[in-house]
Amino acid sequence: MKEKRFTLKIMDVIYENEKTITFIFKHKIKSGPGQFIMLSDLENGEKPFSISSCDGSSFGVTMKIVGEFTGKLSALKPGDMVSIRGPYGSTFTIPEGKRCLITGGGCGVPPLFFLAGRLIERNNTVTAVTGFKTGSEAMCVNEFEKTGIRPVIMTDDGSLGARGTVLDAMRDILKKERPDMIYAAGPEIMLKKVMDASDGIPCEILVERYMKCAIGICGQCAMDPIGLRVCVEGPVLNKRAVGLLSEFGAYRRDASGAKEFFCGATH
Amino acid sequence: MKEKRFTLKIMDVIYENEKTITFIFKHKIKSGPGQFIMLSDLENGEKPFSISSCDGSSFGVTMKIVGEFTGKLSALKPGDMVSIRGPYGSTFTIPEGKRCLITGGGCGVPPLFFLAGRLIERNNTVTAVTGFKTGSEAMCVNEFEKTGIRPVIMTDDGSLGARGTVLDAMRDILKKERPDMIYAAGPEIMLKKVMDASDGIPCEILVERYMKCAIGICGQCAMDPIGLRVCVEGPVLNKRAVGLLSEFGAYRRDASGAKEFFCGATH
Amino acid sequence: MSKKLMIDFLGYTLASPLVLPAGIMGISSGSLARAANCGAGLLTTKSLSLKPRKGHNNPVTACFEGGMINAMGLCNPGIKEGLEEVRDFKKRIESPVIASVFGTSPEEFYELASYVNKSKADFIELNLSCPNVLDEFGVPLSASKDSVYKIVKSVKSVSERPVIAKLSPNVLSIKEIAMAAQNAGADALSMINSLGPGMLIDIKLKRPVLANKFGGVSGPCLKPVAQKLIYEASSCVKIPIIGMGGVISGKDVIEIKMAGATLAGIGAGVFYRGIEIFKKVNREIVKFLNEAGYENIGEVKRIK
Amino acid sequence: MSKKLMIDFLGYTLASPLVLPAGIMGISSGSLARAANCGAGLLTTKSLSLKPRKGHNNPVTACFEGGMINAMGLCNPGIKEGLEEVRDFKKRIESPVIASVFGTSPEEFYELASYVNKSKADFIELNLSCPNVLDEFGVPLSASKDSVYKIVKSVKSVSERPVIAKLSPNVLSIKEIAMAAQNAGADALSMINSLGPGMLIDIKLKRPVLANKFGGVSGPCLKPVAQKLIYEASSCVKIPIIGMGGVISGKDVIEIKMAGATLAGIGAGVFYRGIEIFKKVNREIVKFLNEAGYENIGEVKRIK
Ligand SMILES: Cc1cc2nc3c(=O)[nH]c(=O)nc-3n(C[C@H](O)[C@H](O)[C@H](O)COP(=O)(O)OP(=O)(O)OC[C@H]3O[C@@H](n4cnc5c(N)ncnc54)[C@H](O)[C@@H]3O)c2cc1C
Ligand SMILES: Cc1cc2nc3c(=O)[nH]c(=O)nc-3n(C[C@H](O)[C@H](O)[C@H](O)COP(=O)(O)OP(=O)(O)OC[C@H]3O[C@@H](n4cnc5c(N)ncnc54)[C@H](O)[C@@H]3O)c2cc1C
Ligand SMILES: Cc1cc2nc3c(=O)[nH]c(=O)nc-3n(C[C@H](O)[C@H](O)[C@H](O)COP(=O)(O)O)c2cc1C
Ligand SMILES: Cc1cc2nc3c(=O)[nH]c(=O)nc-3n(C[C@H](O)[C@H](O)[C@H](O)COP(=O)(O)O)c2cc1C
Ligand code: FES
Ligand code: FES
Numbered sequence A, B: 001m002k003e004k005r006f007t008l009k010i011m012d013v014i015y016e017n018e019k020t021i022t023f024i025f026k027h028k029i030k031s032g033p034g035q036f037i038m039l040s041d042l043e044n045g046e047k048p049f050s051i052s053s054c055d056g057s058s059f060g061v062t063m064k065i066v067g068e069f070t071g072k073l074s075a076l077k078p079g080d081m082v083s084i085r086g087p088y089g090s091t092f093t094i095p096e097g098k099r100c101l102i103t104g105g106g107c108g109v110p111p112l113f114f115l116a117g118r119l120i121e122r123n124n125t126v127t128a129v130t131g132f133k134t135g136s137e138a139m140c141v142n143e144f145e146k147t148g149i150r151p152v153i154m155t156d157d158g159s160l161g162a163r164g165t166v167l168d169a170m171r172d173i174l175k176k177e178r179p180d181m182i183y184a185a186g187p188e189i190m191l192k193k194v195m196d197a198s199d200g201i202p203c204e205i206l207v208e209r210y211m212k213c214a215i216g217i218c219g220q221c222a223m224d225p226i227g228l229r230v231c232v233e234g235p236v237l238n239k240r241a242v243g244l245l246s247e248f249g250a251y252r253r254d255a256s257g258a259k260e261f262f263c264g265a266t267h
Numbered sequence C, D: 001m002s003k004k005l006m007i008d009f010l011g012y013t014l015a016s017p018l019v020l021p022a023g024i025m026g027i028s029s030g031s032l033a034r035a036a037n038c039g040a041g042l043l044t045t046k047s048l049s050l051k052p053r054k055g056h057n058n059p060v061t062a063c064f065e066g067g068m069i070n071a072m073g074l075c076n077p078g079i080k081e082g083l084e085e086v087r088d089f090k091k092r093i094e095s096p097v098i099a100s101v102f103g104t105s106p107e108e109f110y111e112l113a114s115y116v117n118k119s120k121a122d123f124i125e126l127n128l129s130c131p132n133v134l135d136e137f138g139v140p141l142s143a144s145k146d147s148v149y150k151i152v153k154s155v156k157s158v159s160e161r162p163v164i165a166k167l168s169p170n171v172l173s174i175k176e177i178a179m180a181a182q183n184a185g186a187d188a189l190s191m192i193n194s195l196g197p198g199m200l201i202d203i204k205l206k207r208p209v210l211a212n213k214f215g216g217v218s219g220p221c222l223k224p225v226a227q228k229l230i231y232e233a234s235s236c237v238k239i240p241i242i243g244m245g246g247v248i249s250g251k252d253v254i255e256i257k258m259a260g261a262t263l264a265g266i267g268a269g270v271f272y273r274g275i276e277i278f279k280k281v282n283r284e285i286v287k288f289l290n291e292a293g294y295e296n297i298g299e300v301k302r303i304k
Helices: A068-073 A106-121 A141-146 A166-176 A188-197 A239-243 B068-073 B106-121 B141-146 B166-176 B188-197 B239-243 C029-038 C079-092 C106-117 C145-156 C174-183 C220-234 C250-259 C269-273 C277-292 D029-038 D079-092 D106-117 D145-156 D174-183 D220-234 D250-259 D269-273 D277-292
Strands: A005-017 A020-025 A036-040 A046-054 A059-064 A081-088 A099-105 A125-132 A152-155 A181-185 A203-206 A236-238 A251-253 A259-261 B005-017 B020-025 B036-040 B046-054 B059-064 B081-088 B099-105 B125-132 B152-155 B181-185 B203-206 B236-238 B251-253 B259-261 C007-009 C012-014 C018-020 C042-044 C061-064 C067-070 C097-101 C123-127 C163-166 C188-191 C195-199 C214-218 C241-243 C263-265 D007-009 D012-014 D018-020 D042-044 D061-064 D067-070 D097-101 D123-127 D163-166 D188-191 D195-199 D214-218 D241-243 D263-265
Touching (some): A020 A046, A046 A081, A099 A166, A106 A141, A106 A181, A125 A141, A181 A188, B020 B046, B046 B081, B046 B106, B059 B106, B099 B166, B099 B188, B106 B125, B106 B181, B125 B141, B152 B166, B166 B188, B181 B188, B188 B203, C018 C029, C018 C277, C029 C042, C029 C079, C067 C220, C067 D220, C079 C106, C097 C106, C106 C123, C106 C145, C123 C145, C145 C163, C174 C188, C220 C241, C220 D067, C220 D195, C220 D214, C250 C263, C269 C277, D018 D029, D029 D277, D079 D097, D079 D106, D106 D123, D145 D174, D174 D188, D174 D220, D214 D220, D220 D250, D250 D277
Parallel strands (some): A099 A125, A125 A152, A181 A203, B099 B181, B125 B152, C018 C263, C097 C123, C123 C163, C188 C241, C241 C263, D018 D042, D042 D097, D097 D123, D123 D163, D188 D241, D241 D263
Antiparallel strands (some): A005 A020, A020 A059, A036 A046, A036 A081, A046 A059, A251 A259, B005 B020, B020 B059, B036 B046, B036 B081, B046 B059, C195 C214, D007 D012, D195 D214
């Protein structure tokens, strides 16, 4: 077995907003929504990014410019090359003819856009809620609309869509309709709240952990107490799996393997 | 690519004559007549032997006990194990509905027995001539008869069949009939004479050279001036190939790579 | 698990001869537990140092024909946090655990051993292949018989746990190193650590694939080198050997035992055959034992 | 062959950067000719010694995941017969030839170089990895910078041919060895020789697979180690390097050149892709050069 690594030319760079860009690659990969790749310029690091679009001949990843690495990447132009490994990890389940609720916060939104497309292909009806700190950080709004879905947009400051959180919108929706399936991606505290609010409805979430090898060998991304490897058995987890993870919503590990507790989490 | 090596139990040992034994292995290999295996007990050496029989579920090799290695092997009993690599090398061509003449001397005979079976399967008519020093060294006589071929047997001392050489018998046959194809295996001087006597008839011979790697890399078995590797492009050669080999009938190389000239060969 | 797999090692009876080696999965108690549940008989923590280390930048791994290179850079949360994971593990599972440690001097190793004394770990393993630590003659620590002797001796003077010395393949004479470890009192050897290191280059980006440029070689391609070194070491020491390097099948376990190892570690194999590799290999061992007429794995001995 | 493949090496212009390394096919003039016709730009004889050697008993080769081990045992017909093959080769083909030689002392190497002076060979290559020859400190000849220096110096004092030192990967500091060779006057380096050695065991027969038990490792799995050593050596010497170790494709040639080699040898690849590998790889190189926008192979340089 060999790892799937390839060096690809960036075909197109889409500027989603001031702090978010999408790279498009003209390369066919076999991937399902929720899976991620490891992307590197072989100069400034290598980090995981969810696949945000994928068709027969190309795929894309959408990244928020947060730190040093993504800062460097944001200078790349069409024609520049990057090294890519993957896709890795588990995928969201795609049912048929069901009512699906998608909830995404911040950089959790891009993989959900890929998911929404696949859900619609299989005749599911999709309701989407996306939340951002502020309107200028919103992403994938147009993309969602292209698939025929008009996402409910929430911002903390009310500068776009309604003021409030994804959770506020979700509780409203659950009062009116009962979806067959809930999907969520975003900050872990939000994921925990979505799970808690899901009220018996099947639920799949996309968790993030610090990644190194991404091939299940180094243990960096393992979640306790069962040693679930987010790079192999994750990043998409269902309720049952999450139920086994006392670590979920409590802490994660930094690059040294030391625990970092989430603010607000009790330990 | 990996080399095909397996450790096999000897199913049966057949004593062809005082100095010749056949090992039968219950193992399916894909092989054509002329190909050989490298056989080793991993204790006393490893040497090439032609496949002398091969059906859907088993194969055999027939060896003359000549030196130290084959001497040790002759003590092996059914149930003992040996290490086998192969099959290696080129195969005799199998035409359809032709008249074929097989000529074999000494330990050249076993692969020809395998060849005869395959020729008959394809509706060729087969005439076989086998030659030995003396009657007690004859081999494969019964086996040949089982395939319906009654070989012309020649011995140097006339103790079995007719007195004379394979060449004598062959010349007689060529006077009476003109085969479409001649096959030969045995001492190189005999092979050369068969070729010379073949009189424009297509001819394939099985040559032997000292073998080490058997996978075409060490150069031990190469024949000059074209560097033909007997373990890969041989051991079965046609007239055209032999025509390019000034070394044929003149010399071969010992384990160090030094030339050993055949007695009687001019150099 | 089958009784045929049970094997004695330094006074412990292990449920399987398979070992989770240092640096594979072993960051958290949960990972160790998972490897145990999958069938490993003995578990090793990530190599722990006195201070936490973030390790090298990504990319830290890259695969090639027959193996992989890695430059994790010995990332670890430090000996204190690392041993807490052992404690959490032991709350749930009984399997013995090796605490792997590494330092840059006999004194550091001594201090690390003192921590292990106070922990729930059953063994201490000394990772002697710390890169870029040279002895006075410019020889890497792991390749100098004197350094190996001094470190093992220092740890033995304090350790209440059996001491396993993990050897590097990048040495001129493995016999010398193995004997130095034994003479200093090591209770067992673990060998081999990753080879090389090696380097892979992305020819389009014109850059080394690993951020650290170089990374140690692991995986199937290591097997012949590992077996040769184990065969040589076991010809001159009496202490047991945890063999590793390219083991990915039951047959590999038999082979490395015939080379002279008592137990067999599986590292890169976790990538090649998944975390269930321990279960699969245990099954393959039992199958081989049955076919070849061995009563149990302990009967498989070093060849001459 | 394409002009893009032409490359300068020590005053010669080669038709291709591909080299047939020592011990691969090179016993007879016919084999050398065949490799040349298949597209190798530079050909090396089997390593020749003063006296003929039968080499080790069979089995001498065995394959494993990603590579092979071999213990030919330096079989060769002796320097006199060996150089006659070069003469016969030169009657027919113009390509330059390296005479590979090995001895056990600077004096033997000196004598071998005198023979090469009188031959048609264009270069002399010193195979320094003669097994079981130890210096006064018990270090193998190939791993001792002093031995390497003395041998190269001795050969340079007599040789009328450019001298290539072939280095072993089994050393503690390749930089030291490479510099010793350069300081003694070597005109080029050839690296790497086979690694290890390694050992494979037949678990049913309970015997080592090779008659010699141990054999040097070649093949694809060698690539990362070879590249790392070439990268290191080329950081400190100015003489050109013939790179080898696991090269089996055009991309591998580019990669090993980016590691610091000028030319690329293909050994085990002859097994993996047949003798036509030289043709195939030449074609792959040209394809890469075209796609990546290089004018010719000489433009592919060592990365930083
Ligand atoms: C499965 C998965 C999918 C992801 N998908 C996306 C995506 O589609 N779009 C997106 O913008 N971001 C995504 N991320 C997060 C993204 O990897 C980080 O935002 C990015 O690595 C930040 O890098 P930086 O160097 O710019 O920032 P830094 O300042 O180095 O780090 C900022 C934060 O990013 C996280 N991070 C840094 N390095 C890693 C690493 N090696 N592995 C995991 N997290 C890391 C840490 O939480 C850190 O605090 C994903 C992460 C995971 C685990
Ligand atoms: C392609 C091929 C097919 C063969 N098929 C058969 C066969 O079906 N039956 C059979 O009896 N013999 C066959 N031989 C010959 C057989 O390999 C030798 O007879 C055998 O190796 C003798 O071994 P020994 O140690 O007993 O004798 P030794 O005393 O060592 O050698 C006797 C002679 O055998 C030859 N020989 C020895 N070692 C080798 C070697 N490694 N490679 C090639 N030749 C060697 C040499 O000519 C030598 O002079 C074949 C040889 C080749 C090359
Ligand atoms: C990703 C990775 C991390 C490793 N980390 C360590 C480590 O921290 N300490 C150590 O002693 N060995 C470490 N090793 C070496 C392994 O324990 C093992 O000795 C080596 O990989 C050979 O076995 P394998 O071929 O089965 O992987 C690591 C190996 C890999 C692949
Ligand atoms: C069968 C075989 C024989 C070899 N014989 C020699 C030799 O005689 N002299 C030498 O310097 N190297 C010898 N080598 C080493 C090769 O020249 C080369 O350095 C090594 O195999 C690495 O390259 P590769 O991976 O392309 O095979 C031999 C290698 C093989 C596989
Ligand atoms: S990142 Fe290494 S196991 Fe998941
Ligand atoms: S025996 Fe090695 S090339 Fe034929």
